[in-house]
Amino acid sequence: MGTYYGHNTEAGIFGLNGPSFRRAARQRGKWSRFRVATAWGGVLATLLVLAPPLESAEVAGRSEPSAAAGPRYVGSLSCSASACHGAIAVPNVDAASRTEFIFWLEQDPHSRAARSLTSPQGLRMLEQLGIVREGKVVDKSGFANCQACHNPVPDTQQRLASFPGAGEGVGCESCHGPAEEWRTEHYRADRSADRLAALGMTRTKDPAVRTQVCVACHVGGRGDVNHDLIAAGHPVLKFEMAAYHAIYPKHWRYERELQANPDLEWQLWYHGQRQAARAAVALTDIRAADKSRPWPELSEWSCYACHHDLVYPSWRQERGCAGRRPGSLPMSRWYLRWVDIVVLDQPAQKEQLEQAVEELRQEWEASANPDRQRVRQIAQRLLTLLDQSPQLPPERLHVVERLSQVLSSAQPHEGRWFAEPITHDWDAAAQAYLLLRAIGPATSASDADVQTEKARAELAAIRDLLGFPSGWNSPRGYDFIEADRPGTPQVVADRMKTLVEMIQHWQGR
Ligand code: HEC
Ligand code: HEC
Ligand code: HEC
Numbered sequence: 320m321g322t323y324y325g326h327n328t329e330a331g332i333f334g335l336n337g338p339s340f341r342r343a344a345r346q347r348g349k350w351s352r353f354r355v356a357t358a359w360g361g362v363l364a365t366l367l368v369l370a371p372p373l374e375s376a377e378v379a380g381r382s383e384p385s386a387a388a389g390p391r392y393v394g395s396l397s398c399s400a401s402a403c404h405g406a407i408a409v410p411n412v413d414a415a416s417r418t419e420f421i422f423w424l425e426q427d428p429h430s431r432a433a434r435s436l437t438s439p440q441g442l443r444m445l446e447q448l449g450i451v452r453e454g455k456v457v458d459k460s461g462f463a464n465c466q467a468c469h470n471p472v473p474d475t476q477q478r479l480a481s482f483p484g485a486g487e488g489v490g491c492e493s494c495h496g497p498a499e500e501w502r503t504e505h506y507r508a509d510r511s512a513d514r515l516a517a518l519g520m521t522r523t524k525d526p527a528v529r530t531q532v533c534v535a536c537h538v539g540g541r542g543d544v545n546h547d548l549i550a551a552g553h554p555v556l557k558f559e560m561a562a563y564h565a566i567y568p569k570h571w572r573y574e575r576e577l578q579a580n581p582d583l584e585w586q587l588w589y590h591g592q593r594q595a596a597r598a599a600v601a602l603t604d605i606r607a608a609d610k611s612r613p614w615p616e617l618s619e620w621s622c623y624a625c626h627h628d629l630v631y632p633s634w635r636q637e638r639g640c641a642g643r644r645p646g647s648l649p650m651s652r653w654y655l656r657w658v659d660i661v662v663l664d665q666p667a668q669k670e671q672l673e674q675a676v677e678e679l680r681q682e683w684e685a686s687a688n689p690d691r692q693r694v695r696q697i698a699q700r701l702l703t704l705l706d707q708s709p710q711l712p713p714e715r716l717h718v719v720e721r722l723s724q725v726l727s728s729a730q731p732h733e734g735r736w737f738a739e740p741i742t743h744d745w746d747a748a749a750q751a752y753l754l755l756r757a758i759g760p761a762t763s764a765s766d767a768d769v770q771t772e773k774a775r776a777e778l779a780a781i782r783d784l785l786g787f788p789s790g791w792n793s794p795r796g797y798d799f800i801e802a803d804r805p806g807t808p809q810v811v812a813d814r815m816k817t818l819v820e821m822i823q824h825w826q827g828r
């Protein structure tokens with residue numbers, strides 16, 4: 320069945336190959352499995368001491384949304400007994416491998432999420448944002464925003480409050496749900512998925528639910544990474560589910576999961592588009608509704624609208640603005656550029672969705688101060704449409720066809736959002752690349768390996784063209800015609816066209 324590029328390959332793109340991820344890889348060697356596993360004091364020390372002290376006692380008492388009614392969190396250490404998930408070696412049982420805790424501690428980037436808040440970079444951000452002064456948290460709600468994504472388990476925040484600045488990070492329950500009620504049930508022989516879900520366990524096996532879990536932090540919703548945070552040094556959250564999932568170091572038997580569901584990566588891409596768009600629009604609505612937040616929120620626009628080199632002669636003037644008023648701010652293309660794919664096989668819904676996105680674009684591009692009420696109205700309409708969109712991905716070849724159409728439209732389309740050529744915007748091109756890597760040649764042909772190899776090589780070439788030059792955090796040279804990378808946007812579009820034709824040919828069309 321399907322062959323995907325993501326398997327066993329380095330699948331990162333752009334920021335995903337950034338310093339933070341490489342650091343996690345380096346740390347693997349640092350703590351020997353044996354030492355961490357045998358010395359429990361060592362584990363505690365790892366969890367608690369690595370963070371420089373930060374007097375967060377004031378934060379401890381704050382009420383947490385999730386601490387309200389439902390089941391309580393018990394903390395990752397409750398999962399770590401060696402007979403449960405803290406084993407050193409993989410026991411010969413068919414269920415879970417039982418090494419999840421140690422694996423998480425050593426290899427999962429999430430186990431360092433709390434420590435990142437007080438890393439030199441984190442601390443500098445907190446100080447610049449006025450959240451921390453002289454080692455003290457002075458803006459509780461500002462800090463609560465960071466904690467919501469970096470250290471979300473409220474009970475450990477409280478329990479660990481006497482070890483300031485520490486916390487377990489993004490632990491087991493951040494993804495698997497608060498465990499108070501299911502902890503003593505989930506290993507029983509008579510357990511059922513429905514019963515465990517009723518007790519608060521998240522259905523992470525369901526690709527749609529899994530995506531929802533990741534999106535809440537990686538797009539926003541649990542918290543908000545706005546332009547203030549970005550300008551202070553926070554990485555910009557440009558999330559795409561299939562790619563992040565591919566590079567996420569997995570503590571479960573992923574090969575087995577793929578065997579059971581060869582379409583998994585394609586499904587994750589689809590749910591990722593649908594739910595990341597939903598989360599992004601919901602966040603727009605919250606930003607517009609809440610008068611205490613900065614408005615207009617700068618990260619709603621394309622970053623490269625404001626952050627770019629001025630050169631003369633100007634390639635931007637030569638290229639034109641694709642129907643926009645010269646000097647107007649283009650809306651960000653990251654989360655909505657391909658969203659019509661979620662209703663690709665529903666013409667009526669597709670038209671409504673297209674209309675709503677187009678109106679949102681016009682609102683953001685008409686002036687530098689969009690109307691909050693108007694933005695809210697359109698955002699809410701979009702949310703309804705997205706909620707009504709199908710739960711299952713469309714036919715893969717329809718999506719390839721859709722991409723093929725866009726790639727052949729070289730001319731500006733008077734600002735029509737979904738027909739815009741990808742040569743105009745790095746974000747749109749990068750999302751097209753991510754779609755191509757998730758879609759796979761999906762072939763059952765006997766030369767599947769050859770096809771996969773060819774597609775991989777083509778994808779790698781495209782990724783190199785889209786990658787930021789070293790030392791840059793923006794696509795310098797993607798936009799303008801430079802001696803060493805002539806006409807990159809067109810080269811990217813042409814190579815994508817070649818790949819799309821290859822896929823269509825393999826499908827016997
Ligand atoms: C509770 C919030 C939260 C949830 C849920 C969450 N993440 Fe994360 N994730 C983070 C934070 C915070 C970081 C940054 C960790 C650090 O370095 O401090 C991160 C880092 C990562 C990284 C490393 C990125 C890099 O550049 O280093 C990957 C990959 C990742 N997450 C994938 C996922 C996937 C896949 C899911 C869903 C299965 C998920 N995350 C769920 C908050 C979350
Ligand atoms: C909406 C969720 C969210 C909020 C709110 C948030 N972060 Fe993050 N943070 C993330 C995610 C996700 C990453 C990983 C980004 C990636 O690699 O794609 C991250 C990465 C970071 C990193 C880089 C970690 C590394 O070593 O690479 C630092 C430092 C950081 N955050 C600090 C903060 C601080 C300080 C705050 C509050 C002022 C904050 N974050 C608020 C989700 C969030
Ligand atoms: C970033 C999100 C995330 C975090 C953090 C996380 N998990 Fe998972 N976990 C998953 C996903 C996704 C799966 C795969 C789907 C599944 O099997 O439920 C999984 C699978 C598992 C499985 C396999 C279940 C099975 O039936 O095969 C176990 C056991 C598990 N996790 C335990 C843990 C433990 C223990 C921790 C903390 C040390 C933890 N997880 C932290 C997301 C997470």
Ligand code: HEC
Pocket residue numbers: 546549550551552555617618619620621622623624625626648
């Ligand atoms: C409407 C214009 C505008 C948009 C759109 C915008 N920014 Fe900014 N940005 C600014 C301004 C103004 C500053 C402050 C510059 C200064 O302090 O000198 C700034 C500062 C920054 C800084 C810190 C200064 C620096 O150069 O390192 C970063 C990083 C940054 N922005 C990233 C982004 C990212 C990423 C996006 C897209 C999510 C974005 N910006 C969108 C106007 C914008």
